[in-house]
Amino acid sequence: MTKTLGKDLLGLEPLSTExxxxxxxxxxxxxxxxxxxxxxxxxxxxxxxxxLFFEASTRTRISFEFAEKRLSADTVNVGSSGSSVQKGExxxxxxxxxxxxxxxxxxxxxSASGAAHFLADRIQSNVINAGDGTHEHPTQGLLxxxxxxxxxxxxxxxxxxxxxxxxxxxxxxxxxxxxxxxxAEVAVCGPRSLLPKDIAEFGVIVFKRIEEAIEWAEALNIxxxxxxxxxxxxxxxxxxYNRVFGVTRERLDRAGRPVLIMHPGPMNRGVEIDSDVADxxxxxxxxQVTNGVAVRMAVLYLLAGGRPELADAAxxxxxx
Amino acid sequence: MTRERTGSAPRxxxxxxxxxxxxxxxxxxxxxxxxxxxxxxxxxxxLSAPDDAEVLDCAxxxxxxxxxxxxxxxxxxxxxxxxxIATGARAAAAGGFTAVCAMPNTEPVTDNQAAxxxxxxxxxxxxxxxxxxxxxISLGQRGEQLAEFGEMVGAxxxxxxxxxxxxxxxxxxxTALEYAQxxxxxxxxxxxxxxxxxxxxxxxxxxxxxLGVKGIPAEAEEVxxxxxxxxxxxxxxxxxxxxxxxRGSVELIRWGKGLGVTVTAEVTPHHLTLTxxxxxxxxxxxxxNPPLRTADDLDALREGVRDGTIxxxxxxxAPHHYDAKEREFADAPFGIVGLETALGVMLxxxxxxxxxxxxxxxxxxxxxxxxxxxLAGGSLARGAxxxxxxxxxELEWSVDPSTFVSKGRNTPYADRLLRGRAIATIxxxxxxxxxxx
Numbered sequence: 001m002t003k004t005l006g007k008d009l010l011g012l013e014p015l016s017t018e019x020x021x022x023x024x025x026x027x028x029x030x031x032x033x034x035x036x037x038x039x040x041x042x043x044x045x046x047x048x049x050x051x052l053f054f055e056a057s058t059r060t061r062i063s064f065e066f067a068e069k070r071l072s073a074d075t076v077n078v079g080s081s082g083s084s085v086q087k088g089e090x091x092x093x094x095x096x097x098x099x100x101x102x103x104x105x106x107x108x109x110x111s112a113s114g115a116a117h118f119l120a121d122r123i124q125s126n127v128i129n130a131g132d133g134t135h136e137h138p139t140q141g142l143l144x145x146x147x148x149x150x151x152x153x154x155x156x157x158x159x160x161x162x163x164x165x166x167x168x169x170x171x172x173x174x175x176x177x178x179x180x181x182x183x184a185e186v187a188v189c190g191p192r193s194l195l196p197k198d199i200a201e202f203g204v205i206v207f208k209r210i211e212e213a214i215e216w217a218e219a220l221n222i223x224x225x226x227x228x229x230x231x232x233x234x235x236x237x238x239x240x241y242n243r244v245f246g247v248t249r250e251r252l253d254r255a256g257r258p259v260l261i262m263h264p265g266p267m268n269r270g271v272e273i274d275s276d277v278a279d280x281x282x283x284x285x286x287x288q289v290t291n292g293v294a295v296r297m298a299v300l301y302l303l304a305g306g307r308p309e310l311a312d313a314a315x316x317x318x319x320x
Numbered sequence: 321m322t323r324e325r326t327g328s329a330p331r332x333x334x335x336x337x338x339x340x341x342x343x344x345x346x347x348x349x350x351x352x353x354x355x356x357x358x359x360x361x362x363x364x365x366x367l368s369a370p371d372d373a374e375v376l377d378c379a380x381x382x383x384x385x386x387x388x389x390x391x392x393x394x395x396x397x398x399x400x401x402x403x404x405i406a407t408g409a410r411a412a413a414a415g416g417f418t419a420v421c422a423m424p425n426t427e428p429v430t431d432n433q434a435a436x437x438x439x440x441x442x443x444x445x446x447x448x449x450x451x452x453x454x455x456x457i458s459l460g461q462r463g464e465q466l467a468e469f470g471e472m473v474g475a476x477x478x479x480x481x482x483x484x485x486x487x488x489x490x491x492x493x494x495t496a497l498e499y500a501q502x503x504x505x506x507x508x509x510x511x512x513x514x515x516x517x518x519x520x521x522x523x524x525x526x527x528x529x530x531l532g533v534k535g536i537p538a539e540a541e542e543v544x545x546x547x548x549x550x551x552x553x554x555x556x557x558x559x560x561x562x563x564x565x566x567r568g569s570v571e572l573i574r575w576g577k578g579l580g581v582t583v584t585a586e587v588t589p590h591h592l593t594l595t596x597x598x599x600x601x602x603x604x605x606x607x608x609n610p611p612l613r614t615a616d617d618l619d620a621l622r623e624g625v626r627d628g629t630i631x632x633x634x635x636x637x638a639p640h641h642y643d644a645k646e647r648e649f650a651d652a653p654f655g656i657v658g659l660e661t662a663l664g665v666m667l668x669x670x671x672x673x674x675x676x677x678x679x680x681x682x683x684x685x686x687x688x689x690x691x692x693x694x695l696a697g698g699s700l701a702r703g704a705x706x707x708x709x710x711x712x713x714e715l716e717w718s719v720d721p722s723t724f725v726s727k728g729r730n731t732p733y734a735d736r737l738l739r740g741r742a743i744a745t746i747x748x749x750x751x752x753x754x755x756x757x
Contacts, residue, residue, distance in 0.1 A: 013530065091648060092646050092647065110648070112648035112649065112650045112651060113531055113532035113648075113650065114532075114602030114648060114649045115648050117602050118647075118649075132532070133532050134533075135533075136532065170532060196528075196529035197525070197529070197535075197537070198526040199529065201529075
């Protein structure tokens, strides 16, 4: 099994268990950087990174930017509004123009599934998928894995249930691949109209009722319910969604044991998750955000050719 | 190489020493065929060549009735940058087709007699494969008001279809099937329930779930196949189902034929040879409508072609500009070119692998299209029009899209090594294409 990551990070599906473990292990020493007074190490000094965000994002974009800056890379942010994309430039032309400016890496968020693949096939720079359509969001999957591993010590045989709109969720797909590769037991729960028809072929358990899912799970990863899904005719109303599938204090109490609560954000309080659950003692939602920076630093470092065993040293020295 | 087909009488052509395959008459023997004055004059062993006759050495080759593609998109009028009637008709000839039927989803839509006449005139000027226009079912393919079938047929249309757009209204489909009966033409439907297929870009299944691409379920096709068969039963009309892609469709057609309903169907070479797996890596050359399905569907389609449930193999030749597919999967256009690869793909993947025998392939490419669309050809009987396809079933070649006669380059078969290729295409006794072996 290959220990390096290769040129790009496009998803967790193509990664081996060893590669995922490598990223998680490399993230450990980088966690400490963000706790320092001066949050900067020279590991990526002289590298140029373009953050290409064609879709709205707060958390992921800022997290990548912090990760890049704390590694001393030079970064440029490009959005779809106010750029040539708005003037009708195609993705392939955008890619060629960026490449012509001799950059090192591209972080891309795009509404089309496969957009990161498309870019990676056409440019020599490293490409990191920051979310493509309803396909994958690998760094979110990785930070979820790291958060679960922090809490449980290991992912082996841990029971994790992904709750909500799995059909349209790139977070769900990256979580399913990452968790199953790391040996966890994975379930999904949601209205059948928001689960892919062939979801069972992913090797996951399917719960039709949230009560059953809570009874089974040690951790719930609760997906954001996009408000457009009502117009699409997938569910009748947010109110009913909350009543039937919402993760509430009462439902959790009935389990009679603690269940770890995760959410990739942004949350719809009172829809998929109640406020007292989101803010409760078993919620690790903000730990996920903190871990996001460390995981992204690890991915950037490894794709730039950094040697994992030197990650600790890289924080202080200029050697990469 | 193509040649001008002018109004003048053709030279005599002697096809010497080939395997004559004429399933319409049950003929399969080695011999010569003489073409004179645009008709088949004689068939036999060691025919002597008349003075001034063009002699084609057919040793090792098959002499068959001319292939007819009942489903292609020639893009003219409207998108002459992508394909023209001339380039499409020449590409057809290079692929061994003596005639093609042109779908009406042009710009403007071919929904009146003047538009039908324009296509025939352009085809005449091209002097390559014959082009039979298909008229629209509804004005502008908007699915509201019937187009003038009678005038279009009078001008030369051979069928009607809103292809590319399914006929959503069951009432409109019913009326079309009734009205078309006065003109003896089939009504062709692209079977797709629009609300089930909406926004989909590939087959709905495990691969689409993994890739995060919105899927089109098999049932989107099957619901409409069932509806169309029932409406054909209701009206007594002839419904022809375009590019079938699923096992369920094959089973429904088998059921319909068993009831005695006048239903015919076609399948493309790509739905007989490729599956949804070709979409891996977001390869836009594997994006078509209907989408590539599963291995199980492919098996059922092959069985359907073998037992005649599916009557015709048609290309759904759909050229696009060279960079139109160079984009995100969801945004790329549907469709691939097929005229120049159809025969090679069918021989390589179906005949040489033992799935289909040669007489059946020739029937599905030549005899059945002529029979169900009431077109000239489909047989090499004495006196039949001299539409002939000569192909070498063993000739090996590699697909190089840059050498296509079609303007389109969008094919999933690029760099495929194929065994079998047309070596001469003859229309009305004129040799319009010859491959130098």
